Amino acid sequence: MLRSPFSLNVADLLGKNASGREVTIEAPVDWGLELIALSPDEPMTAELMLHPISNGIAVTGRVEFVTIDTCHRCLDTTRRERSASIGALFDEALDDESYPLDGQEIDVEQMLRDEVILSLPLTTTCDDECTSVVEPAPIDLNTDSPEEEGDIRSPFAVLKDLLDPGE
Numbered sequence: 001m002l003r004s005p006f007s008l009n010v011a012d013l014l015g016k017n018a019s020g021r022e023v024t025i026e027a028p029v030d031w032g033l034e035l036i037a038l039s040p041d042e043p044m045t046a047e048l049m050l051h052p053i054s055n056g057i058a059v060t061g062r063v064e065f066v067t068i069d070t071c072h073r074c075l076d077t078t079r080r081e082r083s084a085s086i087g088a089l090f091d092e093a094l095d096d097e098s099y100p101l102d103g104q105e106i107d108v109e110q111m112l113r114d115e116v117i118l119s120l121p122l123t124t125t126c127d128d129e130c131t132s133v134v135e136p137a138p139i140d141l142n143t144d145s146p147e148e149e150g151d152i153r154s155p156f157a158v159l160k161d162l163l164d165p166g167e
């Protein structure tokens, strides 16, 4: 079984005289929100510092990632480089304030995902000036080719039937 890049053995940090250690994790992820998602083609990079604390591990650092943002006005997509700062605790307390320390292992995936998602704006526009609104594609009135004449009714004829069913 492939070991998750997010699983870290922290045995060396649990001793009495342990000192901190830096870890860099680079991995493609598919995290994101509906309109803002991390690019699967560009791995996120987390540069973490693991600090021993009395009953676990404190993790600080920074994660850098690229998102593909869909403008909520015009639906254009934009590639953006983003980052989030990390600060989390891993210990054996089963509470909401920390992530689990599992023996000598911590899995930082959920923590990183939480921090990344939290850092994302709820909506995004392609640029500050975007004033476009999403409209249905315009009906092209010139698509009827001569061969199809007679077979296809114009959209206006259909619309007229709907509006005036009695005629």
Ligand SMILES: [Zn+2]
Pocket: 071, 072, 073, 074, 075, 076, 125, 126, 127, 130, 131, 132
């Ligand atoms: Zn836009």
